[in-house]
Amino acid sequence: MVAEPGAAEVVVQAFRRRDLGASLVEIQALLAENGIERALSGVAWMLRSRMYLGEIHFGALHNTHAHEAIVKDRGLFERVQRRTVSRGRQAKSERLLARLGVLRCGTCGSRIVINSDSGSYRCGDTSANRCRRRAAVKADRVEEIVLDAVRAYSATADAHGRGSRRQQIREADEAIERANADLDDTIRQLGELGLLGRRVSQQTLEKLTTALDVAHVSRARLGDGGESDVIGPDEIDKLREPAKRLAAWRRLITDTVESVTVAPAMTADGRPSRLWDPRRIDIRFLGQQP
Numbered sequence: 001m002v003a004e005p006g007a008a009e010v011v012v013q014a015f016r017r018r019d020l021g022a023s024l025v026e027i028q029a030l031l032a033e034n035g036i037e038r039a040l041s042g043v044a045w046m047l048r049s050r051m052y053l054g055e056i057h058f059g060a061l062h063n064t065h066a067h068e069a070i071v072k073d074r075g076l077f078e079r080v081q082r083r084t085v086s087r088g089r090q091a092k093s094e095r096l097l098a099r100l101g102v103l104r105c106g107t108c109g110s111r112i113v114i115n116s117d118s119g120s121y122r123c124g125d126t127s128a129n130r131c132r133r134r135a136a137v138k139a140d141r142v143e144e145i146v147l148d149a150v151r152a153y154s155a156t157a158d159a160h161g162r163g164s165r166r167q168q169i170r171e172a173d174e175a176i177e178r179a180n181a182d183l184d185d186t187i188r189q190l191g192e193l194g195l196l197g198r199r200v201s202q203q204t205l206e207k208l209t210t211a212l213d214v215a216h217v218s219r220a221r222l223g224d225g226g227e228s229d230v231i232g233p234d235e236i237d238k239l240r241e242p243a244k245r246l247a248a249w250r251r252l253i254t255d256t257v258e259s260v261t262v263a264p265a266m267t268a269d270g271r272p273s274r275l276w277d278p279r280r281i282d283i284r285f286l287g288q289q290p
Contacts, residue, residue: 001051001067008070010034011052015071018047018080045209047080058188094246096143097121100254101217103142105135106263106280114139121262133264135280142281146260149283150253151233172219179212258286 014027022030028043038046050057054069071077095114097103103112105123108131113124121142123134186208236248263280265273 003068003070007034007036010036011046011070014043015047015052015076015080019076039206041206041210041213044213045205050077053077057184059184095121095139096246096249097139097146097253097260100250102253102257102260104259104261105131106261106282107131107133107135112137112262133266135262135264137262137280138276141276141278142260142262145278145281146253146257146283147249150249150256153256153285154232154252169219172215175215176212176219179208179215183208183212256285258284260284 010031014030017030018027024040024043024047027047028038028040031038031043046052051066052069052071053074054065054067056063056066095116098114101111103121104110105112105125108123108125110123110125110131112121112135114120115122119139120136121139122136123131125131125134183205186204190205231248231252233252236245236252239245239248261282261284263282265275265277265280267273
């Protein structure tokens with residue numbers, strides 16, 4: 001493998017920007033400005049790849065001096081790795097579900113993010129093939145539905161058979177291991193077949209990389225495995241300070257909710273609709289059977 005000097009300089013710049021706190025979207029824009037087109041998952045994969053250190057790893061095979069390194073500062077590379085779970089700096093939001101990672105688009109499965117200007121949550125898909133029917137919902141509406149559902153679920157948590165926090169952490173760690181193994185196996189198989197550079201293979205790798213990103217985010221939400229300090233809805237309602245109530249509700253939602261899927265607003269014949277339908281919201285709790 002031989003590095004193209006101009007592109008190599010851009011890649012090093014991308015690593016340095018990430019080290020300074022740039023988001024993946026900002027890194028994606030930097031690459032695009034220099035003629036390097038990558039989906040957001042591809043940017044995340046690039047920033048994790050040890051190929052830029054001059055290494056190649058395929059399953060049990062490791063070559064740590066395969067070619068000349070592009071990123072010669074290993075300290076820079078390792079610092080960037082500590083940022084891989086985060087999507088970069090994000091402005092704080094007082095919306096209940098902002099940055100919890102539970103809201104999902106019913107069309108493409110991407111995370112739904114808050115638009116503070118409109119007071120709505122909207123599909124945050126930034127992939128190369130943009131979501132065709134991006135789901136959006138007024139923040140007040142979906143937050144009210146989620147709060148009501150969590151209150152009801154918390155009152156009957158034992159009946160739902162919710163697994164312990166430690167069990168959830170074990171399952172999340174296993175999901176990361178499986179996602180890593182799937183990605184490694186696919187890279188190895190494509191390499192043996194000489195298909196790594198083909199478009200269909202890149203699409204497959206993007207899907208596997210996205211699955212790995214989702215697994216890491218889910219694990220990060222569960223914390224370090226210590227005993228949960230989450231309190232119930234009745235105790236939360238007794239908290240006087242709004243900031244403490246908000247933080248407590250967020251902890252409870254993170255501890256109980258696996259996903260909140262928002263379907264796009266559509267009429268029966270498939271046209272966009274402005275009418276509110278609470279059935280667009282599907283809530284799944286941790287440990288809940290499909």
